[in-house]
Amino acid sequence: xxxxxxxxxxxxxxxxxxxxxxxxxxxxxxxxxxxxxxxxxxxxxxxxxxxxxxxxxxxxxxxxxxxxxxxxxxxxxxxxxxxxxxxxxxxxxxxxxxxxxxxxxxxxxxxxxxxxxxxxxxxxxxxxxxxxxxxxxxxxxxxxxxxxxxxxxxxxxxxxxxxxxxxxxxxxxxxxxxxxxxxxxxxxxxxxxxxxxxxxxxxxxxxxxxxxxxxxxxxxxxxxxxxxxxxxxxxxxxxxxxxxxxxxxxxxxxxxxxxxxxxxxxxxxxxx
Numbered sequence: 001x002x003x004x005x006x007x008x009x010x011x012x013x014x015x016x017x018x019x020x021x022x023x024x025x026x027x028x029x030x031x032x033x034x035x036x037x038x039x040x041x042x043x044x045x046x047x048x049x050x051x052x053x054x055x056x057x058x059x060x061x062x063x064x065x066x067x068x069x070x071x072x073x074x075x076x077x078x079x080x081x082x083x084x085x086x087x088x089x090x091x092x093x094x095x096x097x098x099x100x101x102x103x104x105x106x107x108x109x110x111x112x113x114x115x116x117x118x119x120x121x122x123x124x125x126x127x128x129x130x131x132x133x134x135x136x137x138x139x140x141x142x143x144x145x146x147x148x149x150x151x152x153x154x155x156x157x158x159x160x161x162x163x164x165x166x167x168x169x170x171x172x173x174x175x176x177x178x179x180x181x182x183x184x185x186x187x188x189x190x191x192x193x194x195x196x197x198x199x200x201x202x203x204x205x206x207x208x209x210x211x212x213x214x215x216x217x218x219x220x221x222x223x224x225x226x227x228x229x230x231x232x233x234x235x236x237x238x239x240x241x242x243x244x245x246x247x248x249x250x251x252x253x254x255x256x257x258x259x260x261x262x263x264x265x266x267x268x269x270x271x272x
Contacts, residue, residue, distance in 0.1 A: 001052040001077055003084045007045045009036065015049035015059040018071070023200035024121060024260060025072040025096065027238050029061045031194045031202060032069060038171050041066070046088070050077050062090070065163070067265060068103075070095025075102060082106035094265040101264065110269040115157055115242065117264065118249065120257035122237035125226055128255060130216030132183030134224035137173050137190065145169045145178055148190045152207040156242065157265070179228055181221035189217035191225035193232075201234035206248075219251050226255070 006012060016033060019026040036042055041063035050058035050073060058073030060081065068090050073081070075098055082103050093103045097116075104111050137145055149165040172178055172192060181189040189208040193201050203225050208218045226237055239257060241249045 001050055001057060001074075001080065003048055003050050003077075003081055005046055005048050005084070007047065009033070009047070012047040012049065012059075014056050015047065018049075018056040019059050020198045022072055023198040024236055024238060025119075026059075027119070027200060027202050028094070029059065029069045029071050030197050030200070032061055032063060034195070034197060035168070035171070036063065040168060040171065048081065048084075050074070050081075062088075064089070065091050067092035067094040067267075070099045070103065072096055073099055075099060078102040079106040082108075089270065090268055091270075092265060092267040095263060097262040097264045100266055104266055104268070107268075109271070111266050112269050113267040115265040116244065116262065117240045118243055118262050119260040120239050120241065120252055121260050122226065122256055123258045124256045125223065125230075125237075126254065126256045128216065128219040128223035130181075130183075130220035132181050132188065132217065132220065134179050134181055134221065134228075136176055136228070137178035137180050139173065141178070141180060141187070142166070142169055142173060144180075144187060145173060145190060148207045148209075149205060151209070152205040156205075176228075176232070179221060179225045181217050181224065183215075183217070188212045188215075189221040191221040193225045193229040193234075196229070196232055196234040198236075199234060200236040200238065201229035201232065203229065203237065203239040206239075218248075219255060222252065223255055 019030050044064040046062040048060040058077055059071045061069045093100050146165050146169050175195055178192050180187045191206040193203050206222050
């Protein structure tokens with residue numbers, strides 16, 4: 001098996017097709033590729049494909065300064081991937097737990113921090129109870145959505161890249177991907193969803209300002225975003241939770257989401 005790399009989406013078509021064969025476990029690389037097609041994160045783009053006898057067996061994506069994203073690649077291919085990327089500057093690696101951990105070990109790079117996540121898939125959507133109503137975010141909500149996304153990122157991972165979220169927010173609002181929950185005439189929570197790819201949509205981010213938590217707004221807006229994704233054509237509804245946050249894990253399970261697999265995002269020290 002051999003790894004090859006390109007920055008050309010056209011040359012990556014067969015590898016993207018491999019990712020689409022399992023849109024659940026490969027949800028993040030697939031959605032990132034969709035964003036790249038709309039002009040986000042294209043600078044320094046690296047697309048890796050694993051082939052064996054001309055047939056694609058795996059795929060990875062890197063959009064600096066973000067971590068290397070691993071598809072659900074064969075575990076045995078990880079050492080050769082780490083060797084192939086020996087000289088590439090990487091802020092970290094993110095993907096299925098076993099593969100991400102194996103990459104760090106094989107690369108010899110120093111792990112500086114780790115975030116443990118669990119991927120969930122919707123079984124049957126259950127009701128959520130809270131006061132208020134949902135509505136799609138519109139152009140007039142861009143500033144608020146930017147602030148919510150920025151606050152979510154800071155809270156979820158203070159080490160994450162501080163890239164301006166405005167371009168992504170504008171794109172996602174333009175595509176109808178953000179849902180606001182309002183109570184008493186004001187927005188009190190927000191949830192996003194990705195436009196369906198091969199029937200798959202992933203919920204996130206989900207954010208409620210600290211002073212408004214404990215009132216069911218997070219559950220309600222997640223429920224609303226899940227419904228919106230389904231209405232957009234998704235029949236595979238996914239989301240990630242931070243395993244260090246038992247509240248969110250219990251909330252999403254109460255809505256009908258069930259565990260699929262564990263993932264990790266691992267920050268790496270830069271080589272001198």
